[in-house]
Amino acid sequence: MQIRLAQPTDAAQIAPLVGMIYRDMEMPVLAKVSDADLLAMLTTLYQRPENLTDLAQTLVAVDDDQVLGVAFGHPAANEVAVNQLLRAVSAAQSGFDAPLELGGETQSGEWYLSMLAVSPQAQGKGIGSQLLQALPAVAKDQGLSRLSLNVDDGNPKAAKLYHRQGFETVGKLVIGVHPYAHMVKKV
Template sequence: MELPALHLIPNKKLDKIIQFAFGTEDLRFSVGTTLVAEIDNQVAGFAFGYSNEMEERINDVWEQAVSKVDLPEKTALFTDTETFPNEWYLDSIAVSPIFRGKGVGTKLLHSLSERALKSNKSCIGLSVDLQNPLAEKLYSRIGYKKVGTTTISGHKYHHMQLEI
């Protein structure tokens, strides 16, 4: 994601913010879902998402995390709405470089349907950078369809959805 704050926050402080946010019960168990793919006892990849009505609570957790490090009070990671109504939103997905090309991302994407249905959602949404056609091609191959274009922190993304 092209978030302006990420260019201003030193890596050590960003690591602390991430550790705090994912260390909270809210982010891990209440409002969000983290899926982890492991290969040979190593983290091969992860996916994180939530139902659209949880976006504000997710952002609150991140704001609390930012407040735990020495940054200007008004430092905001997320300033725009990312989700569309009535969807389970794939916020983040990443595959470790050593496991890329082994189907980890595809397996994670296929496992999202169960999470969405548990949240009473029949649609999974995501934002893909217009500058990342390979990711968009992967999502399209799995069945995601472009349903709009959105701007997040001044950067353009295609919003894609998969009906389940």
Template sequence: MSITIRQAQPDDAHAVVPLIIDAIGDIANRLTGEQSSEAVSQELTILFQRDDNRHSYLNTFVATEGEQILGILVYYFGAQAVDMDANLVKWLEEKNAPSIIIDQEAHEDEAYIDTVCVSPQARGKGIGTLLLQFAEELTKQRGYKKLSLNVETQKEDARRLYERLGFVITEPWSIIDEPFHHMVKQF
């Protein structure tokens, strides 16, 4: 298996959007202001193809084998989140969607792994680990000193994986009133 990781492109939406939804679940409804799965997918596609929000193709990297997208990484710098989230709130207001408050997910001095997801048929092959290692290299290349992520407190297997990769729980975190561990790897 020869996996390549590259910057996502707007026309990758057909493969990327379902993986984002798989990873974030009902949060996608809040981020799009929609309820039906078809509408959520359609609106998340619009967000992915824009350049001004956290789920933009500009913040997304894809793991591919040949032409097939097997996994995704959504990654950005914590300081960028404030503006990106303000753009999202404005977009929701313009489409008369329910108003939301977007929780801060990273400190401003951290590179942040927002989302990692591997397609169901490719799971267990180390692609998620490759994406996490890619995020580490990107963090170092960009001169950042911290890489962070949040993991739901009940996802113990995921937490153990992150710990094996050098992440340390630094503090409790809350996203949409759900408990998370905030984990950081320092360079």
């Protein structure tokens, strides 16, 4: 297995993994959006260089050309631009009554891990840990010394993984309708 920066050709395999996260967030704006429309929007989004290597960075865990996991994030300073891209791509997608928006999830000086997902068939094999272990180099390349993420309070398994990887809870917030812990790791 290889951890590498995502390429536009990975988008169709990234979309269902990231789609799982959006569905778990139970965002009202997605309530009437079909899975097909959500996947189409995410495929378009993850074909954009801005979302892969420019404003944000997307890493994939790949084995035999199959994407088994994805880590998507960005410097906190790019949060507004990343969310403007999400808003624009979702607004242009059929099936969306309103654009998808995120924001207010980062703190200054952090490289923020927005999404970490592993294919259900590949879970429990250390892929999430390997993706997390690749992130300090990404943050350092962006001139940052802290990684951050938000973990759903209803997902203690993920919180345990992040603690094992050296993340510490530093605050709380609500995203969508769920309470989250804001976690940080110095790199």
